[in-house]
Amino acid sequence: MQVFLLLGILSVAAAEDGLAAWLRYAPLPGVNHQAIPSNIVALNTTTSSPVYSAGVELQKGIQGIFGKHIDIGYEKGESLSTIVVGTFGAYSQEYNNNFNAPDLEEDGFWLNTQNDTVQILGQNERGALYGAFEYLSMLAQGNFTKVAYFSSPHAPIRWTNEWDNMDGSIERGFGGPSIFFQNGLIVNNLTRAAEYARLLASVRINGAIVNNVNANVTLLTPQNIAGLGRIADVFRPYGVQLGISLNFASPQTLGNLSTFDPLDPSVIEWWGNITDQIYEAVPDMAGYLVKANSEGQPGPLTYNRTLAEGANLFANALQPYGGIVMFRAFVYNMLNISDWKADRANAAVQFFKELDGQFDDNVVVQIKYGPIDFQVREPTSPLFANLLQTNTAIELQVTQEYLGQQCHLVYLAPLWKTILDFDLRVDNRSSTVSNIISGKRFNRPLGGSAAVVNVGTNTTWLGSHLAMSNLYAYGRLAWNPSLDSEAILQDWIRLTFGLDPSILNTITQMSMESWPAYENYSGNLGIQTLTDILYTHFGPNPQNMDNNGYGQWTRADHLTIGMDRTVSNGTGFAGQYPPEIAAMYEDPSTTPDNLLLWFHHVNYTHLLHSGNTVIQHFYDAHYNGSGVAQTFVPLWESLKGKIDDQRFEDVLFRQEYQAGHAIVWRDAINDFYHNLSGIPDLGGRVGNHPWRIEAESMVLDGYKSYTVSPFEAASNYSAVVTVTNSTVGTASTTLGFPDGKYDVGVNYYDLIGGISHFEMFLNEKSIGSWAGDLENRLGHAPSVYLDGHSATRKTIRGVNVKKGDVLKIVGTPNGIEPAPLDYVVFLPEGAID
Template sequence: MAAVLQESFASRQHRNLGFIARALLCLACLAGVAPLHAETGAQAWLRYAPPPDPPRYRDMPHEIVRLGHAPEEQAAAEELETGLGRMIAGAPETLPAFHRDIDAIVLGTADEMRRSESMQRHLHGYQPVPLAPDAFRITHVRNRARQCWVIQGGSPRGVLYGAFRLLQWIAQDRQLPTDTTETPASTIRWVDEWDNLDGSVERGYAGPSIFFDHGHVRGDLSRVHDYARMLASVGINGITVNNVNSDLRTLQPEMLEEFARIADSLRPYGIRMALSVDLSSPQVVGGLPTFDPVDPRVIAWWQAKVDEIYKLIPDFAGFTVKADSEGRPGPHQYGRSPLDAANALAKPLQAHGGVVLYRGFVYNNHLDFHDLKADRARAGYDNFRAYDGKFLPNVIIQVKHGPIDFQVREPVSPLIATLRHTPQAMEVQITQEYLGQQRHMVYIAPMWSWVLDTDMRVDNQPSPVRDIITGKTFYQAQGGMVGVANVGMETNWLHHPMALANLYSFGRLAWNPTLTPESTLDEWTRMTWSNDGRVYEPIEQMNLASWHAYEQYTGPLGLGTLTDILGTHFGPGPESADGNGWGQWIRAVPGPHGGIGMDRTVATGTGYIGQYPPELAAKYESLKTCPDDLLLFMHHVPWTYKLRGDDPGDKTTPSAKGAPTANDADDESEAKTSTKTVIQHIYDAHYAGAATAAAFVDQWESVKSLIDEPRYNEVHALLVFQARHAEIWRDAINDWFARESGVPDALGFVGHHTGREEAESLPGTGFHTVDVSSWETASGGKAAVCNAAPCELHTTFRGAANPYRIQVGYFDRHPGAAQYRLLVNGTEVANWTADDMLPPDRPDDRLNGHTATRFVAEGIRLKPGDTISLEATPDDKDLPAVDFLEITRDPRWN
């Protein structure tokens, strides 16, 4: 021990020199003279960049004393070595015992601290306190002239969480508190990964699975190790690694041995692995003639299978189950209930400490659209209410936060307020299935907080959702949140660098649902991008505006996202909303005397509103009190129904220039006294949301010199894509509603596009005209398609001499990469490759809202008589399809 300490003291002078050098480097960075190093995003928020004021942390110890030997404690010490070494000075080292003559960060549980003779002898000022298993306490203790930090965990996992929190404070350049205790609000803080054994990821938008490839667990699981580290840093303690639409091979013995390797990679970070299972497994895998959950042979099979799993994976977390929904087999096949199935799995898990998360996502996807009482939103309540209190204690009902399917805004599922005697975990989607699929920046935490803050008014008492799911309201020992994450093999995990804000904020809200989306975003932004206010302030402004903007340019007033629900859920497709069996209906009735919205009232509709506690139900039932942002989810109203104007975030009033924008409302009172009609709000909101998306590009460009080039360019390209796609959404939805309602836009913008010429009307060679089946996604409902080069379109400019913006609307089909050139008087002014689309779930060669996109050339100087030409060259998988050319004054040059 003495030799170790002597070596430590000898190396301190060297580390102090390192500290000085690092401080000078940071000062140089602030002065703007140091280069910005290229980054890939692989480290996410665990970059551990030096804070702007290293002297603030000059007393931070360089020694780490680890009292325990659990894997989580070893990981905690290693993390401190890495983080402090990068952020402060030198290379911290870990020692086996405490000594009075050292500054140290001491790690351990209460029992380990009591058993440590060195700590008892030399650190009298600290007394361990009782803590919950995952809780931690961080305390600053002065030991004579020495500075000590003690991180006590209620368990080794708590120690790890405490180490991460200390590093996060430094990475965020925070003042360190002297004594802080944190306890997670709930026991279930899980992520679900919808990964398939073949390596694909359902509703995943960042490349193939990090877990599986070609039917097996990957040979190299280093990326799983890195992911576990990220998750643990925000307090996640469980992960279901395979798709809820479970592969039938999952429970085969040879696959379980492979799954055990994943569990080994997760274990050092305190994350327990769970598996999604198919209820037909006793029959398909086990060879039984039935999978009836009450059959004794089936019960015995599940018992043997659970015992087999725990021999391989001693800390196995349990099962996630999707059944009787969207084609998945379930107990209904035998006339049994979710209660029978859940308990059959839960009983053998009980002895091992495992749980069953049984998804409340059970509904009929073959509903009759013509039945005005049919309502998918009712399904969760109708299917589970009768079994409340009858499930075994280790059954947790996993309830989607809304009653439909992760739409841009839904009311809280009434099932959440109904299960008084059954633990539940609220399921949200981190992956942006209906929210732009990580090609659009949408910070979702404000929506989650809106849900968590919703007061369900159970028994006319305050009952916010956050208190129900964490067990406070109904005195449940279990509960929490599950986020469907779906990371992939792309270097930055979720394709869009900004999307990681959602993963980070989910973890923080699962840990503490009272946190605000502003605070979690600020934490993430500082650690991911910079502690420089010139950087984090515009990034936070953009993100905080993004959810409402997306809602505006897709589906406001509770309509849902209005995407193609029969396809990949990416681009606009309002025509698909009604007339199918999926139940995501908007019930649009055409004509000026028609209307829009689902009648879910008790009085005249489906009765869905009656599933809420009486006080909240009364609020939704009455048009006088139903909030505008949920109006069309709850009520069917005429197109010309006048809104209450109760949305303080709605700024869609006309600007002085005559165009509705996101930021031109004079004040909040104008919106609140609005007598705007439903149809006019739909028109205006789509213009306002698209304008906000366009503003994101300008905001991002303001930080160009302060961000490393690779990440800057990546985000810039995505924001430009979003701005153009938001315009596609705007035009498609507004054109569709204008035709459907027969009510014109009072401001005269919908259907009118200054400077636009339809491609099919332009002279040229090689193009032929086709009808676009999703007519609203093409200007004029048609496009000009090139089958074989050469293909050209031409127009003659007749306006005044000025710089102009030339916009080309076209369809970028997947896969494939058509080539385009834009010329003025035969001279090329722009060229691009049509390979910008995010690959959907399947190849898509159709002309629709998923493949529609736009290219913009800015600052092009034109004069009367100039010839503008577009040349297109197909490849064998992407035949160029052009919608329009549009020439407008360039606001950046005029």
């Protein structure tokens, strides 16, 4: 049982930029540090050793937490008050102690704080470092419980995937440019790479693929291979092994061969030579990640070879070095939406099931958690239940590609737990995903987890302080998937923001409500995240989901909605599961409501288990989810003065943005399906906004009306833009609202390619001004259009208004951004827009 001391709260700390993340080692007030050992013995003097790093980390952590300097020694000393960190073997040798070491998994550790000598002993050096971080995590949280326990990883592979490009950009990265690459080369200064490895080690992540799965062949040039050696050098002290993504066609495009056929002897020889060169530079390289025959990437199917033959090409090259091939199962073809049986969700099983048992033992098939693509809710991928003789790993996504791109708070551990804990009932036996990917269920030698993370040079790493909870949670769950997501979150909060109970309770509430809220205001009932899949994957665009070949379809028309994935009448996807699960999903009455539209095509008037119709649930959920997002602002504001100003203001800005964008989402989805179905909202809310003033209905000077596409991205389908990109626009109106105090919201569009300026006046007195500069402040995937991605809101609170007052907004365009306005809303206390 953990015991956290209730300590006096420090005065607000100096500004923090987030770079230290959860390794702040903030001082604990009122603690007697005399009980902390006075010496550290690190049983390895090699500076590249994780044990050496553990000693340095312990010294740094104790200095930060307790203000107590402790010397580091490297052999047994006289003091009885000592922290000893090393491997079991080194400990036994140094202390002439035949320690009865347990049968730990690789990377496991023993932590004993019950005596004067604190023992931190690893099965290997990496395990010793993990134990040191565990001990420091306890101390930093004010947890001085006397413990003695062993800890082993649930699975051997605990990797991250970084989708960094050679030019320094990051695909689906929202935290700034790459910490690894710039201008086609590996950066000279790898300080941030070393700091990242330290963060990864602190949550027991043991490998990192540093380049995009859509790999650039120039990574394999001699200069860049030497650069990979430099990255590996800064990773090594933290036990993080370097891995790289490969472009399957490299022998042809880089090696000037006439083919990249995986069975061609010249291709086999070429990959063998490249692998030899890489291991000469990086002797402990983890292995390769391969995306083949997916989304236009080359692969073995080009030559009518199997995906297994493609994977085994690399496995054979890596086998002498102990390297691993992570082979992505994200393979699908473009589809014809007019074919009722067509279904992208079927693709993974169709491509890989018949290959079970044909992959070499050092190949791991990396499977996205759901059958489509990181949606807000998907069923567990059935491929986990169809590869019984193949190593598998789950692919999660820390970077919030479809889930708000770090501009929306979405704590993802509860989502991941729905997948990890899901029992697929293979052969009518317990078959949780967590036990399948560990290798335990089917007795496989390898397995584990990979997460797309995409840290950047932003000091917050991911672009948002609160988003770092997801990286922390990923590491913790990769080590032990049975952990509770709220308990993980609260460890992270204490380490990141301190021990104040009000901070803990507030951020816990916000985070635990965040995924359900986002699901409600984006896409619920299993309809997927109703975003623009052809563009930025950020804002709402439900009509974009259909009428293309990508297969993320809703099949919505004016009467019905949802994919029929039954065996009896649909795509047959439900039948890819073992019988017990397939039977549940085949029948609408036994399918959980939160996946109904994933598996079934039903009328809008279909009754859910809740008693609501599908369409009314849509309306209600979108209002409820958006309403929760509004509460995050006052909740966060309640922490003012308890968190340093820099982080407080940064998070507040993002929570205000999320509150506004959640309304954009709510209105876009509700308006679209209201328009499509023709069924009214029983609550009378959809399409009814009595507190709004449409910009196009105001008196315009220098502005003109503009029809927004898609229509649902604008209130009343229209906005206003300046007549030219050099014309200042003015929109004014006389207010007819009752006298009172109002929160005034302005919905506008913030396009990349220009920074417009806006100022709002009441009776010619300025009450607020702002710039359309979100592309510089948020880090999301911006848009060049007036759409659901660029739509946003500025709110000015507590404005005293009298009936007959004159409101005026002045918009000054810049670049391609024509100071676009959608509407103004005046909200009295308690009113819902």
